[in-house]
Amino acid sequence: xxxxxxxxxxxxxxxxxxxxxxxxxxxxxxxxxxxxxxxxxxxxxxxxxxxxxxxxxxxxxxxxxxxxxxxxxxxxxxxxxxxxxxxxxxxxxxxxxxxxxxxxxxxxxxxxxxxxxxxxxxxxxxxxxxxxxxxxxxxxxxxxxxxxxxxxxxxxxxxxxxxxxxxxxxxxxxxxxxxxxxxxxxxxxxxxxxxxxxxxxxxxxxxxxxxxxxxxxxxxxxxxxxxxxxxxxxxxxxxxxxxxxxxxxxxxxxxxxxxxxxxxxxxxxxxxxxxxxxxxxxxxxxxxxxxxxxxxxxxxxxxxxxxxxxxxxxxxxxxxxxxxxxxxxxxxxxxxxxxxxxxxxxxxxxxxxxxxxxxxxxxxxxxxxxxxxxxxxxxxxxxxxxxxxxxxxxxxxxxxxxxxxxxxxxxxxxxxxx
Amino acid sequence: xxxxxxxxxxxxxxxxxxxxxxxxxxxxxxxxxxxxxxxxxxxxxxxxxxxxxxxxxxxxxxxxxxxxxxxxxxxxxxxxxxxxxxxxxxxxxxxxxxxxxxxxxxxxxxxxxxxxxxxxxxxxxxxxxxxxxxxxxxxxxxxxxxxxxxxxxxxxxxxxxxxxxxxxxxxxxxxxxxxxxxxxxxxxxxxxxxxxxxxxxxxxxxxxxxxxxxxxxxxxxxxxxxxxxxxxxxxxxxxxxxxxxxxxxxxxxxxxxxxxxxxxxxxxxxxxxxxxxxxxxxxxxxxxxxxxxxxxxxxxxxxxxxxxxxxxxxxxxxxxxxxxxxxxxxxxxxxxxxxxxxxxxxxxxxxxxxxxxxxxxxxxxxxxxxxxxxxxxxxxxxxxxxxxxxxxxxxxxxxxxxxxxxxxxxxxxxxxxx
Numbered sequence: 001x002x003x004x005x006x007x008x009x010x011x012x013x014x015x016x017x018x019x020x021x022x023x024x025x026x027x028x029x030x031x032x033x034x035x036x037x038x039x040x041x042x043x044x045x046x047x048x049x050x051x052x053x054x055x056x057x058x059x060x061x062x063x064x065x066x067x068x069x070x071x072x073x074x075x076x077x078x079x080x081x082x083x084x085x086x087x088x089x090x091x092x093x094x095x096x097x098x099x100x101x102x103x104x105x106x107x108x109x110x111x112x113x114x115x116x117x118x119x120x121x122x123x124x125x126x127x128x129x130x131x132x133x134x135x136x137x138x139x140x141x142x143x144x145x146x147x148x149x150x151x152x153x154x155x156x157x158x159x160x161x162x163x164x165x166x167x168x169x170x171x172x173x174x175x176x177x178x179x180x181x182x183x184x185x186x187x188x189x190x191x192x193x194x195x196x197x198x199x200x201x202x203x204x205x206x207x208x209x210x211x212x213x214x215x216x217x218x219x220x221x222x223x224x225x226x227x228x229x230x231x232x233x234x235x236x237x238x239x240x241x242x243x244x245x246x247x248x249x250x251x252x253x254x255x256x257x258x259x260x261x262x263x264x265x266x267x268x269x270x271x272x273x274x275x276x277x278x279x280x281x282x283x284x285x286x287x288x289x290x291x292x293x294x295x296x297x298x299x300x301x302x303x304x305x306x307x308x309x310x311x312x313x314x315x316x317x318x319x320x321x322x323x324x325x326x327x328x329x330x331x332x333x334x335x336x337x338x339x340x341x342x343x344x345x346x347x348x349x350x351x352x353x354x355x356x357x358x359x360x361x362x363x364x365x366x367x368x369x370x371x372x373x374x375x376x377x378x379x380x381x382x383x384x385x386x387x388x389x390x391x392x393x394x395x396x397x398x399x400x401x402x403x404x405x406x407x408x409x410x411x412x413x414x415x416x417x418x
Numbered sequence: 419x420x421x422x423x424x425x426x427x428x429x430x431x432x433x434x435x436x437x438x439x440x441x442x443x444x445x446x447x448x449x450x451x452x453x454x455x456x457x458x459x460x461x462x463x464x465x466x467x468x469x470x471x472x473x474x475x476x477x478x479x480x481x482x483x484x485x486x487x488x489x490x491x492x493x494x495x496x497x498x499x500x501x502x503x504x505x506x507x508x509x510x511x512x513x514x515x516x517x518x519x520x521x522x523x524x525x526x527x528x529x530x531x532x533x534x535x536x537x538x539x540x541x542x543x544x545x546x547x548x549x550x551x552x553x554x555x556x557x558x559x560x561x562x563x564x565x566x567x568x569x570x571x572x573x574x575x576x577x578x579x580x581x582x583x584x585x586x587x588x589x590x591x592x593x594x595x596x597x598x599x600x601x602x603x604x605x606x607x608x609x610x611x612x613x614x615x616x617x618x619x620x621x622x623x624x625x626x627x628x629x630x631x632x633x634x635x636x637x638x639x640x641x642x643x644x645x646x647x648x649x650x651x652x653x654x655x656x657x658x659x660x661x662x663x664x665x666x667x668x669x670x671x672x673x674x675x676x677x678x679x680x681x682x683x684x685x686x687x688x689x690x691x692x693x694x695x696x697x698x699x700x701x702x703x704x705x706x707x708x709x710x711x712x713x714x715x716x717x718x719x720x721x722x723x724x725x726x727x728x729x730x731x732x733x734x735x736x737x738x739x740x741x742x743x744x745x746x747x748x749x750x751x752x753x754x755x756x757x758x759x760x761x762x763x764x765x766x767x768x769x770x771x772x773x774x775x776x777x778x779x780x781x782x783x784x785x786x787x788x789x790x791x792x793x794x795x796x797x798x799x800x801x802x803x804x805x806x807x808x809x810x811x812x813x814x815x816x817x818x819x820x821x822x823x824x825x826x827x828x829x830x831x832x833x834x835x836x
Contacts (some may be wrong), residue, residue, distance in 0.1 A: 012595075047597065071590070073587075073590030079597055079598040161816060165817060169720055169820075172491030174715065176493075176495055176496050180498045181498045182715075187716070273694060275712075294710065296588075296710060298716075300591065302584075304587065392808070397802060398725065398804075398806045399621065399805070
């Protein structure tokens with residue numbers, strides 16, 4: 001069997017542990033040098049593949065690759081760039097195949113969310129159509145946890161842990177001085193269409209009355225009167241009210257509570273700022289002093305408080321991706337299958353990309369309390385294992401020692417793209 | 419010598435390690451049971467002292483008190499309530515002395531910032547005037563690091579570490595996908611009048627070109643043209659621009675960039691929201707896609723990433739406070755004295771409360787680069803030791819195990835206050 005090279009590309013928003021998946025892929029490939037030649041990494045995701053900007057990861061030391069395990073962000077760069085349908089833009093797909101052919105690339109590992117599963121699937125189709133032998137493996141990643149089929153999306157467990165820890169800590173702060181100061185605290189978290197990240201805040205609650213007192217999900221239409229009533233109740237009963245709100249919280253007519261009006265490359269509305277909107281509502285209607293926080297990128301890059309479970313799973317899907325490729329399994333994605341809640345047991349299994357592409361998994365109604373403001377016990381059972389374990393990065397001089405790779409480009413063999 | 423009781427009270431905003439100071443006081447007092455009777459803790463700070471709401475800390479187990487070391491927030495509650503001048507409100511001071519007399523309190527440990535040093539000082543004066551033997555010790559605490567005399571304020575090192583780690587991590591995120599997505603990231607941090615917390619973000623920068631590329635201090639009048647020029651340069655050179663802004667950033671005429679218009683109990687303007695103001699400026703003038711985060715209470719309650727140095731110092735000032743009280747030193751505060759930068763060596767020494775009251779220590783001009791957008795090497799030398807060391811709390815089920823005390827009130831002996 002001929003020795004083929006591999007290409008690894010990251011896609012879309014990064015996570016605290018996406019580089020652990022890269023480490024899983026590169027380290028596993030290095031163990032199969034008889035089968036896989038070099039692992040190239042695309043500079044800035046699929047754009048780098050189109051432009052023939054390929055990093056040669058064989059130039060990186062074993063310790064540098066190992067350090068990816070504890071380094072957040074995307075080590076090779078990533079992009080928001082959605083390939084159009086094959087009919088609309090055949091040239092892009094053909095260009096990709098040309099680049100793969102020029103560099104003897106027989107394996108593609110495409111690390112992303114639902115859009116990326118779709119792209120991987122299309123690339124595998126065009127490869128087959130053009131008669132180019134390409135094994136195309138999607139590798140799951142998204143903080144939003146909205147990927148279908150897989151029990152959990154690698155990257156989610158760490159942001160879930162960050163949000164649960166943060167709302168627990170901030171609530172202790174607010175509780176301390178609610179009598180004379182802030183009575184309502186609002187933490188805005190990510191999750192455009194699915195409220196998984198907001199739901200994770202609910203793990204901070206150990207018993208009735210504990211914070212967070214309110215969670216606002218994109219899945220539940222915002223009811224201002226019910227919300228304000230609930231805030232007032234919490235302040236009366238506990239002296240303060242701690243709230244976690246998803247950036248995707250929306251009115252019954254579908255409008256986001258916060259809408260910056262701009263759109264990203266995928267055409268999604270760019271959000272941010274629902275927390276101050278709620279704060280103003282609380283101030284105007286109830287008169288309580290408020291504070292609000294917007295975690296934004298802090299939450300999805302917080303490698304310092306990553307979940308060990310998430311880290312292990314992120315590495316495991318990378319490792320499995322290479323193993324599947326070596327078995328010649330095409331157009332699949334390694335996904336996490338849950339075997340039991342307690343003790344938590346899981347394994348990695350392959351799923352067809354066609355089953356994952358462009359499907360969104362929202363928080364099911366049975367995971368949300370009847371009043372729409374909290375999470376249920378089944379939701380806790382689902383979420384709890386995902387934040388288990390700490391996996392601290394090494395520190396030097398008080399700061400985590402994150403690695404920056406050499407990222408040496410290989411010589412181009414084709415004409416520039418476009 | 420008669421055995422007198424002690425009263426501990428927390429004041430103003432809490433920190434990730436203020437409870438470590440409480441542990442230092444209570445544990446040290448317990449070692450001197452022949453000299454100190456009970457340690458009471460005021461419920462919600464000085465308000466609890468006025469209302470005779472005193473928790474009996476002798477009802478708490480040694481393990482619960484030890485757990486204060488790793489629990490953020492204020493374990494007994496705190497308040498924003500500034501005692502007026504003695505001339506204006508003599509009744510309040512006299513009430514305090516009545517409460518102290520009723521409960522045989524001979525030692526007051528008042529844990530707060532500059533306002534609290536002033537209050538402690540006044541209480542010690544009124545005690546002397548009324549002939550009530552009271553040893554009054556101020557114990558330093560403030561995330562703002564604006565206390566005079568002490569080299570550093572306990573509580574600051576941990577927020578400094580949080581901000582440095584957070585901007586480091588978020589910048590890796592932004593860098594990963596700047597080509598097609600966010601080019602400008604803005605992190606808003608606390609620091610109303612002093613830019614120490616914003617300055618700490620500069621520790622993330624290891625070499626030229628590293629993030630953060632811009633720091634905005636309250637000490638430097640905001641120059642919009644220079645700021646936008648600097649943003650543009652960073653995006654051109656590094657591909658992205660990472661910014662840390664103090665909530666207290668202000669225009670040359672003194673107006674805050676963000677001004678919610680409300681004021682707290684001390685009459686300070688309540689801020690929040692300078693990050694979106696800057697983001698809009700960047701969007702309007704330069705057209706870059708932006709993201710912003712507001713850390714708010716997350717930063718000052720982040721015990722999960724506390725500085726070991728800060729934790730040790732917070733405990734040490736509590737311990738020293740009791741030792742000073744037993745020596746009969748009145749109207750003093752244990753402060754941190756730096757003996758050397760590298761290796762970092764420090765000790766605790768007493769300072770007169772009169773020297774600390776109502777004085778604010780700002781970031782000196784020589785700690786800020788000439789262009790006003792960064793920190794200098796002397797500033798790094800000062801800040802670097804303060805974030806050294808990790809002091810993780812214990813975890814259970816993926817979350818830190820923070821303690822909630824029993825907080826049992828002692829029987830009242832006086833008529834209700836007011």
